[in-house]
Amino acid sequence: xxxxxxxxxxxxGIAAYKACELLRRLxxxxxxxxxxxxxxxxxxxxxxxWSALSGNPVSTEVWDAVHExxxxxxxxxxxxxxxxxxxxxxxxxxxxxxxxxxxxxxxLTARCPVVFAPAMHTEMWEHPATQENVATLRRRGAVVIxxxxxxxxxxxxxxxxxxxxxxxxxxxxxxxARGVREPDLAGRHVVVSAxxxxxxLDPVRFLGNRSSGKQGYALARTAAARxxxxxxxAANTHLPDPAGVDVVPVGTAVQMREAVLKAAADADAVVMAxxxxxxxxxxxxxxxxKKKDGQExxxxxxxxxxxxxxxxxxxxxxxxxxxxxxxxxxxxVLANGRAKLARKGCDLLVVNEVGERKTFGSEENExxxxxxxxxxxxxxxxxxxxxxxxxxxxxxxxxx
Ligand code: CTP
Numbered sequence: 001x002x003x004x005x006x007x008x009x010x011x012x013g014i015a016a017y018k019a020c021e022l023l024r025r026l027x028x029x030x031x032x033x034x035x036x037x038x039x040x041x042x043x044x045x046x047x048x049x050w051s052a053l054s055g056n057p058v059s060t061e062v063w064d065a066v067h068e069x070x071x072x073x074x075x076x077x078x079x080x081x082x083x084x085x086x087x088x089x090x091x092x093x094x095x096x097x098x099x100x101x102x103x104x105x106x107x108l109t110a111r112c113p114v115v116f117a118p119a120m121h122t123e124m125w126e127h128p129a130t131q132e133n134v135a136t137l138r139r140r141g142a143v144v145i146x147x148x149x150x151x152x153x154x155x156x157x158x159x160x161x162x163x164x165x166x167x168x169x170x171x172x173x174x175x176x177a178r179g180v181r182e183p184d185l186a187g188r189h190v191v192v193s194a195x196x197x198x199x200x201l202d203p204v205r206f207l208g209n210r211s212s213g214k215q216g217y218a219l220a221r222t223a224a225a226r227x228x229x230x231x232x233x234a235a236n237t238h239l240p241d242p243a244g245v246d247v248v249p250v251g252t253a254v255q256m257r258e259a260v261l262k263a264a265a266d267a268d269a270v271v272m273a274x275x276x277x278x279x280x281x282x283x284x285x286x287x288x289x290k291k292k293d294g295q296e297x298x299x300x301x302x303x304x305x306x307x308x309x310x311x312x313x314x315x316x317x318x319x320x321x322x323x324x325x326x327x328x329x330x331x332x333v334l335a336n337g338r339a340k341l342a343r344k345g346c347d348l349l350v351v352n353e354v355g356e357r358k359t360f361g362s363e364e365n366e367x368x369x370x371x372x373x374x375x376x377x378x379x380x381x382x383x384x385x386x387x388x389x390x391x392x393x394x395x396x397x398x399x400x
Contacts, residue, residue, distance in 0.1 A: 003032040004176055007074055007110070009083035009103045010050070011090035012040025014153050015119040015162035019084050020045065022165040023053050026172065034074055036060070036103045038090070062102050071102060075109030080176050083107075085119035085162045086144075088130050094142075095133035113175045113183075114142045117168050117243070122158035141182050143175060143227050145244035163243035167221075171243050174225035174385065183227025184396050190228045191263040192219045193274035195235035197253040199305075202285040211275035213237030215326070215365060218384040219271055220245045223392055231263040235274055253277050253305035260308055261317075269322040269395045272309045273350075280305050313345035322347050322398045324391060328354040337370050347372050348394055350387070369394055 006026055010019045016037070026033045035050040039060045047058045057064075062071040075081070083090060083103070090103075094116070099105045107114065116137060124130060125147055134144050145168065148161040162168075175183075194216020198206040213234060220232040221242040230245040235256055241247045248263065250256045253276045264270050279302035291297070309325045316323070323346040329336045330353065337351035352367040366381040369390060377394060379387045 003030055004079045005077055006031045006033045006172070006176075007078045007081040007106055008033050008035045008054075009081060009086075009090075009106065010035060010037040010041040010045070011083060011085060011087040011103070012038050012043060013085040013087045013119050013162075014044060015085035016041045016044035018162050018165050020049060020053060022082075022084055022168055022172075023050070025166065025169040027054060029169075029173070032056075034078075036074065036106055038101055038103055040087075060102055062105055071099075071105035072109050074102070075106040076111070078106070078110050078112050079179075080113055080115070080172060081106065081110045082115040082117065082168070082172050084115075084117035084165075084168055086116040087118075088120050088124045088127070088133075091116065091118060091130060091133045091137065091144075095136040111181070113179075113181050115168075115171060115175055116142055116144045117162055117171075118144065118147050118160075119162035120147070120160050121152055121156075122160045125160045138186055138227065141186070143171065143183050143186075143225065145171060145224065146229070146246070148241065148243070164240055167240060167243035170221050171225045174222050178226070178389070183225070185223055185392065186227030188228045188268040188399065189231070189266055190223050190395075191231045191233065191260060191267045191270045192216050192223065193233045193235070193256060193260055193270075193272050193276075193308075194220070195237040196275040197235045197256055197277045197305075198251055199253065199277045199280035200251075200284055201281050201300075202287065202289045204288055207277060207279075207281065208236070209275045209277065213239055213274075214363065215384045215387070216271075216273035217242055218388040219273055219391060222385055222388040226392060231267070233259045233263065233274070235276075253280065253308070257306050257308045257311070260312065264312055264317045264321070267317065267321060268399055269324070270312055271324040271326075271391065271395070272312075272346075273326050275328070276308060277305055278307075279303065307344070309344045309346060313347075320399065322395045324348040324350065324395060327351045330354060334368065334370075337368065341370050341372060347398055348391070350391060 033054045051058045148163045150161045195213035196209040196211035198208040200206045224244045282301040282303045325346045341349040349370045369377040
């Protein structure tokens with residue numbers, strides 16, 4: 001089978017050097033990559049680097065190898081075009097259909113999915129002109145990844161950083177795997193919770209669980225690749241921020257409730273993939289609890305935590321909001337799942353069987369998605385991202 005053809009467009013920003021890593025990841029995972037830099041991009045990284053890393057010729061203008069009609073052919077034959085970094089100028093040109101170099105010509109001839117990873121100073125990103133251009137591109141079906149927040153070129157920090165190349169690569173991989181131009185979650189805001197809450201006993205100890213957060217991160221990443229604005233409420237995870245996702249870190253169930261309710265206010269869907277502790281210690285000791293010689297330990301008194309899933313399902317922030325829960329069961333998986341779906345009042349419940357070596361921390365998952373409408377969708381053993389795609393398919397079907 002032919003290698004998937006990817007066009008990596010690079011426009012003139014300092015983050016161009018990070019596109020070298022994206023290029024490496026793409027080529028090493030079996031993609032045929034044609035790098036199309038702008039003339040300004042070559043001020044940051046030279047053509048020799050792009051050519052050596054991609055194994056393909058590099059040009060910025062339509063006048064090289066004219067007999068091959070590159071201004072049309074490169075775009076026509078691409079399976080994916082990703083522009084990283086995309087400067088404010090590049091977004092403006094793309095939104096307005098300008099075609100004054102090879103990359104802008106390629107963008108006009110491409111009929112495959114297009115991903116833009118913008119990087120610029122915060123002021124430029126926030127400017128209404130840029131925001132309108134981004135909205136135009138999204139409306140036309142492009143995936144425009146939200147920039148990350150952090151250190152910018154100079155001493156200043158803010159929104160505008162290019163997301164981690166490894167995470168841009170993940171978006172490209174998901175978009176290529178779906179192979180459709182229309183991102184079906186474009187214009188939607190989705191909230192995903194991930195990880196496991198920790199309920200502190202004292203400054204050094206907590207009650208916790210073994211959730212890694214990987215399923216929730218896979219959900220966030222796939223939703224972003226399908227064009228959604230994503231808020232990820234993450235409890236005690238140690239995973240890199242998915243590209244374009246707004247990550248809200250929390251610790252306890254009570255903090256998670258607050259963050260989820262806030263984000264859910266304008267959300268089209270909420271997926272509770274986090275393992276939320278049902279109970280917390282009734283008291284928090286401000287100082288470390290000490291053992292006392294010759295004395296048995298005090299019994300631990302627990303109180304109930306709020307049930308976030310049940311609460312947001314019973315009191316929907318928006319009409320038509322789709323709510324998804326997860327259930328980890330060890331026995332009577334389907335019967336327990338049905339009962340839990342009814343008890344929680346959500347629209348969909350992803351039920352998986354857990355055990356010592358199953359699900360926690362692994363890259364794979366196997367589940368059945370139960371619908372409040374009686375539907376039952378089995379998802380065979382496979383990557384957590386495959387389960388995530390199925391969840392979003394079912395959510396998209398139910399969104400008004
Ligand atoms: N959940 C929640 N708030 C809680 C506990 C759980 O929002 N306090 C959510 C989880 O994020 C998950 C779903 O509810 O989506 C199922 O959680 P689970 O703990 O399996 O369900 P329980 O009702 O606690 O049932 P069990 O008796 O099996 O513990």
